[in-house]
Amino acid sequence: MAKIGFVGLGNMGGPMAANLVKNGHEVHVFDLSEAAVQHAVEAGAVFADNAAHAAEGADFLITMLPAGVHVESVLVSGDGLLDKIGKDCLVIDSSTIDAASARSLNKAAADRGIEFVDAPVSGGTAGAAAGTLAFMVGGSDAAFAKAKPILDCMGQNIFHAGGAGAGQVAKACNNMLLAIHMAGTAEALNLGVNNGLDPAVLSEIMLKSSGRNWSLEVYNPVPGVQEGVPASRDYDGGFMTDLMCKDLGLAMDASQGSQSPVPMGSAARGLFNLHQSQGNGKLDFSSLYQLYRKKS
Ligand code: NAD
Structure with missing residues (x-):
């Protein structure tokens, strides 16, 4: 059993901390939201009234926060x-942040003799609750080996992407692709609906055809087609449009830095930014489907 400090108990961090508790770890939790802390305490975590208290004496410190700042x-x-933490405390940042910040945090930790890994995740809130997240880890071999048993409590597929920042680069690539296939899925479904098709029937057809993709499989953007997805609860919860816009910005930064052309990613970013500017930032990102709908 390890002593773990956990800071950031939102849509993702809350269920991740709960899974560490389920695996027998002593998890000390802090979030700026009292309700989020309360929820984690109800799941068996230990209350901390600030971040420093959560981290005190920890073997591992995990952060799951909105952005690099x-x-x-x-x-x-x-x-x-x-x-404030001991030199033997491994820091695991699972937030999605820019690779440059991840590298500079890794260096700030190393300057203090502390190991740090960037370990962003994929799998959404359902994956966080089920403990089936994919982790993309950047850091040394030794730090990865130390982090893995802890990440195993929260995820199913744990990848060592490379050195410092590599996890964040992998995450930026993945989420740019996610944005592209969600936009494409919304566009195709809307085209079908506007031409008289039932979106459930069209989804079933495309799932067995070459248009099959993750958005269609487990995250259908049309309300009522799939149970348990954000589209079927007014796009509440899930992965906010604001966060997708942030991630697309990170992908654009990576493309600029490496002179990599990203025309499809840029188009998807334009769509999500437009949707965000129309007041939909707090809705799940699959609500992009509504951008395509004819307004009556
Ligand atoms: P969220 O907004 O639900 O949660 C973030 C939490 O951090 C909030 O509870 C907030 O109060 C807390 N917080 C902010 N600043 C703090 C501080 N200084 N001290 C303590 N707590 C603080 O966000 P989320 O959906 O849980 O996402 C967290 C990260 O995971 C983001 O980087 C996001 O891009 C990434 N992510 C999200 C999903 C998803 O499906 N939601 C999937 C993969 C990755």
């Missing part, structure tokens, strides 16, 4: 946890 604040400039 939050992670930097918790670890360095604000709460300054890197100066």
